Amino acid sequence: MEDSYIKTERGFAMKLKGVLLPHKKGTADCECVTIPLPKSVTLPMLMGIGAPCVPAVKKGDRVTVGQLIGDTEKLLAAPIHSPVSGTVTAVEDMLQMNGRTCKAVVIESDGEQTPCPDLAPPKLTDKASFFAAVRASGCVGLGGAGFPTHIKLNYNESKCKVDTLVINAAECEPYITSDCRVMLEEPEAAADGIRQVMHYLKIDRAFIGIEDNKPAAIAEMKRVTADDEKITVVKLKSLYPQGAEKVMAYNTTGRIIGEGELPSDKGLIVMNISTAAFISNYLKTGMPLVTKRLTIDGDIVGKPMNVIAPVGTPISEILRFADCDPMKAKKILMGGPMMGVCVYDPDTPIIKTNNAILAFGSESERSKKQTNCINCGRCIAACPLKLMPCRFERAYDARDKETLSRLKVGLCMNCGACSYVCPAGRRLAEKNQLAKELLRK
Template identity: 35%
Template sequence: MPTTFKGGIHPSEMKELTSEKPFEFLPLPDQIFLPLSQHAGKQALLLKKKGDAVKKGETIAEADGFISAPVHSPVSGKINKIISLLTLTGTRSDAVVINRTDTEEEESMEPLNPDSIARGQIIERVKQAGIVGQGGAAFPTYVKLSPPPDKKIDYVILNACECEPYLTRDYRLLIEKTEEVIAGLKLILKATGVSTGIIGIEDNKPEAIKQLKTYLNKEENILLKTLKTKYPQGAEKMLIKAVTGRETPPGKLPFDVGCIIQNVGTAVSVYNAVVKGKPQTHAFITVSGLGIKEPKNLIVPVGTPLKNIIDYCGGVKDNAKKIIAGGPMMGFAQFDLNSPVTKAASGILVLTEKETSTTKESNCLNCGRCLSVCPLNLAPTRLYKFARFNKFEEAIDIGILSCMECGTCAYNCPAGIPLVQWVRFGKRKSSALLKQKTN
């Protein structure tokens, strides 16, 4: 029987809109808006200036510090200007505006032999290629491939759950690029010095499971673990619990329980960087929802404005109400279609009133439904109240900084309270409070 974790929900999957649609390449836009902050950590350091010519694959900005990642141009062209813009997550970043030219000049790295490559070479190549995690947080991948010496890592777990509704990006990668996924995982295992890899996949993907089993027949050190379909099965702590039975304590990381988590898309990017010499310049995304005329799975140049993507998919329907970057549970509502796609983008959803209808907010009913589904055993209503009434020390004491903002509480709330928004507000204020105390 498929394993899982305590709590969670099972919203309507809506994956049938795109699950059988192969990836298409989005035509190159005339203008690219390339943010210098597409990753967790410090913004990349710009190496170019206005008027400079750039080649496809060329490094535009270098990593600035340990937690940072370089940025490469997905097109050949000329830098028109440097601006400040809002990214899909609502954070502000400096960005390079590149006017594309028709020249096909490309700058790439030397392909490396995956059989003879050394561990350090893999990590360095991943760093040079600017690869960031594609599971949501966009953490620089080379850092995750370099666990502290005192942390014994037993498993590299490949997250193939894709538990958010609508999204089928990872599913299509598993179907269309199975060899690259497995080869990328093997490179990650080699880079980390870990002997056992595990692919965790939900049981609502029978075709992908069947294909993976075929390819894994000869792989003695990579296991396939089928998990119960439930949200948020793909969250790190939930995935570790379901796959290994290990509990990740509050405030601790997967390193601390002997695990490294990587996403399916990240594995493909590692393969492309090492074997093909390609930096991470494109994003694999799902464009879906009942409000888009032609749902698709796309390979999109990083820096492409949302408007270009939506137009390529036929535009929005008259009854479209909301556009979300990411999945419907943890994604970010968009108000500016000029915002560009970044490396970790997973989807663009155009939702109708039917898909976004919510219960009108009322007072908390003290029903306990939010507590029953919280996968981290937190008390969402107490977190919400402490945040709302500026009691941030109390919020910290009961674990507000441990919340991963998965949205299961808000989804299950009959009073329609925007619990996640209040928790996000409380987390920002609580973090600022702790920083103030340490200074």
């Protein structure tokens, strides 16, 4: 009962559907190792959603660890700091994964790791100072989307009243175990981060949603929140995409985040567990977001492991550390196999939102051959949002905008569950994205 139903404000309801994936969480027991300092780091001025930062340094400048190197006046952005001490060797244009270019700052490390003298734990007095501190930390949503955290927390109070904090610790993608390691290695920090957010935002309940394939993490989080009745650890079925924001919000609170709505419109803030842990660490040390926990895995990785790496480290360097020759790879993914992005260049730097690097020696586990849709309805049954991907495909191929908007293709969050289950190997998720693009025109 407890596992498949959720008590909502309107009574009991079924939890959302999903698909069973192979977990492949072989690195769950691998404690994070700090990688040797890279010779140089490349910091793109745009990491995730929002406006690009403007470089605050120029070629030849000396920088220290934690020093601000990029910021912007624009609202939807978080500043960027240097993860190493050394010299700026270039400020140049860089091609991003999405095909656009942005400025990037290249810093050559001097190996000293001299901390920036200005770093100090922020002084918190009220809500405003908390938001300012979160902004100054360079914090973005570490679950993958990279939405600037200070914007998420500083919701429009005149419009909505947030009463619940949902901590996303589902980690539903195969292979990835970095959030799991956060919960095992610094559960106190994670719990403290949650309490800080609840304290400054005056939220009086929090749910931590964790998939049941991480029993050790569930036990740890239960232990550190045992004396706090405001925080509830929710064990969720290991069903992909349990960690999608809307799915997580529904399966913990029963609230539906509708079309075009933010979680705050429904009284929720959904935050990743790593983000919460980082906020706590920042408030204690004042060290901004300059390193990332990453899972390194894949069939050609000799030593699958979890690492802590400076932001901006080239992927190839991390892969070599994990005993993997990037030249042998046919496919390198930033993120998990369901939603991760294929990398075209192994020297691509890791950014704040990365949580895994996967390297594979074969092109893809996906068959290349597509056959006719057989109308089986598996994609409809797999979609957590009850969309009809096979119908989107037909409507998109006919450029039928009316049907696409009636069937709400705009709600698709590109989790890929439909493509995963399709017996005909149709690339439904891809078509959904194209259809959304068509509707935007």
